[in-house]
Amino acid sequence: MSKVVVIGANHAGTATINTILDNYEGYEVEAFDANSNISFLGCGMALWIGEQISGPSGLFYQTKEQFEAKGATIHMECPVERVDFDAKVVYARDKDGTAYEASYDKLVLATGSLPILPRFEGGDLENIQQVKLFQDAQEVVDKLEDPAIKTVAVVGAGYIGVELAEAFQRNGRHTLLVDMAPTCMANNFDPEFSEMMARNLAEHGIEAHYGEGVDHFEGVDGKVTKLVTDKGAYDVDMVCVCIGFRPNSALADSDAFEKLGNGALVVDRHQMTSVEDVYAVGDCATIFNNSLDGAPGYIALASNAVRSGIVAGHNICGTALETPGVQGSSGICIFDLKMVSTGLTESAAKRAGIEVKATTVTGPQKAPFIEHDNPDATCKIVYDAQTRAILGAQIASTYDMHGNINLFSLAVEKKVTIDELKLLDIFFLPHFNAPYNYITMAALQAE
Numbered sequence: 001m002s003k004v005v006v007i008g009a010n011h012a013g014t015a016t017i018n019t020i021l022d023n024y025e026g027y028e029v030e031a032f033d034a035n036s037n038i039s040f041l042g043c044g045m046a047l048w049i050g051e052q053i054s055g056p057s058g059l060f061y062q063t064k065e066q067f068e069a070k071g072a073t074i075h076m077e078c079p080v081e082r083v084d085f086d087a088k089v090v091y092a093r094d095k096d097g098t099a100y101e102a103s104y105d106k107l108v109l110a111t112g113s114l115p116i117l118p119r120f121e122g123g124d125l126e127n128i129q130q131v132k133l134f135q136d137a138q139e140v141v142d143k144l145e146d147p148a149i150k151t152v153a154v155v156g157a158g159y160i161g162v163e164l165a166e167a168f169q170r171n172g173r174h175t176l177l178v179d180m181a182p183t184c185m186a187n188n189f190d191p192e193f194s195e196m197m198a199r200n201l202a203e204h205g206i207e208a209h210y211g212e213g214v215d216h217f218e219g220v221d222g223k224v225t226k227l228v229t230d231k232g233a234y235d236v237d238m239v240c241v242c243i244g245f246r247p248n249s250a251l252a253d254s255d256a257f258e259k260l261g262n263g264a265l266v267v268d269r270h271q272m273t274s275v276e277d278v279y280a281v282g283d284c285a286t287i288f289n290n291s292l293d294g295a296p297g298y299i300a301l302a303s304n305a306v307r308s309g310i311v312a313g314h315n316i317c318g319t320a321l322e323t324p325g326v327q328g329s330s331g332i333c334i335f336d337l338k339m340v341s342t343g344l345t346e347s348a349a350k351r352a353g354i355e356v357k358a359t360t361v362t363g364p365q366k367a368p369f370i371e372h373d374n375p376d377a378t379c380k381i382v383y384d385a386q387t388r389a390i391l392g393a394q395i396a397s398t399y400d401m402h403g404n405i406n407l408f409s410l411a412v413e414k415k416v417t418i419d420e421l422k423l424l425d426i427f428f429l430p431h432f433n434a435p436y437n438y439i440t441m442a443a444l445q446a447e
């Protein structure tokens, strides 16, 4: 029996454990998680707060008991305190104080990420919330039972902040959205797309304060009452801080581990770290970014976490499987406006010093003679000015066109050029798309 110890049993850890238990015999799996639940889908948090789903029960897809039925040993509420990487032993302690020691042949670090929480003055006041765990969401939902919570400020207008702003507004709260950046979702979209979302949020009553940095919070009786930025002061009853996440890699405290500047554990294409027999998966690890020629980067997404867990599981058990890398494909749907993206935006390419060109087309989703449910979609493709390889794409519409972005995801991964896209066999049926569809047209009009 070969022994695999997994630290962290959320999305990445779960994918690793299931890959091993479902496909291989002769492996003993023991996992430790600091939390009391497994596989919480954080993406459902906003839907729950915004009362678009009836409750959180569907936001989990894996239990401790399901793992145990397949033969694994699972310790919940049992944080690993340290690892002796030379002796190959993990030391943990559960909530009752019982200490555990587990030796391993292979170790998987699946310790995920932690919210970035700057030390603002007044940052420890009551009703300043973070959003990561199921418990964080439950706390917010419980507090919203209090009608005295009338105004909520969301700090950070990335995709999670924008989703939460929608959720609080749907929940009947006056909602402020504050970000230092000049617009929302500036990391995932170019300004013309961000502006579409900014208009959408404003039309639904969300009060945006872009280009404003939080300075401090003020409170009365220990509860937050005011958010003060470098440009103004706003009365608030609750604040949600979601300005990003950092890799939780503190257990890998030996210099032998190669890390990115933000602490993400650098892994090879088998998910192995720079320490033999120690793998890292999910939000604590790097990815290979195909839109930047496969350079190691950090993109914290559940989709990446699951895929990296699958890759690690197979390699641990002797099946060589290389990750093809990722493009950071993601999507958002806010008050019916759907926006999806993959790879580099034009702005990100410029920041990275890559000379790119872009082509954009806005056209009806379906054949123009379809009179109903046929909104326009805007599609922008970014490509390398020299090699003409597609480096990224963005699409926005109130129509559900999200699947189209996966075509671009594969194009970036496989280095398809904008010219190869021009005559790609894209089917036509009036119910679904137009004979002169916006993907073909955008490619054809590329310089």
Ligand SMILES: Cc1cc2nc3c(=O)[nH]c(=O)nc-3n(C[C@H](O)[C@H](O)[C@H](O)COP(=O)(O)OP(=O)(O)OC[C@H]3O[C@@H](n4cnc5c(N)ncnc54)[C@H](O)[C@@H]3O)c2cc1C
Pocket: 007, 008, 009, 010, 011, 012, 013, 032, 033, 034, 035, 041, 042, 043, 044, 045, 046, 078, 079, 080, 081, 110, 111, 112, 113, 114, 131, 132, 133, 160, 248, 251, 281, 282, 283, 284, 300, 301, 302, 303, 304, 305
């Ligand atoms: C509000 C929100 C919305 C999101 N929406 C999306 C979305 O729509 N699409 C998408 O792809 N991604 C989304 N994400 C990102 C996604 O949730 C993360 O990328 C994903 O959770 C990463 O999974 P992970 O298993 O690597 O890490 P985590 O989910 O961070 O899990 C790490 C686990 O390790 C455990 N752990 C940590 N340290 C120790 C220790 N010392 N000992 C034992 N256990 C430990 C923790 O308890 C935890 O269970 C969202 C995230 C949030 C917060």
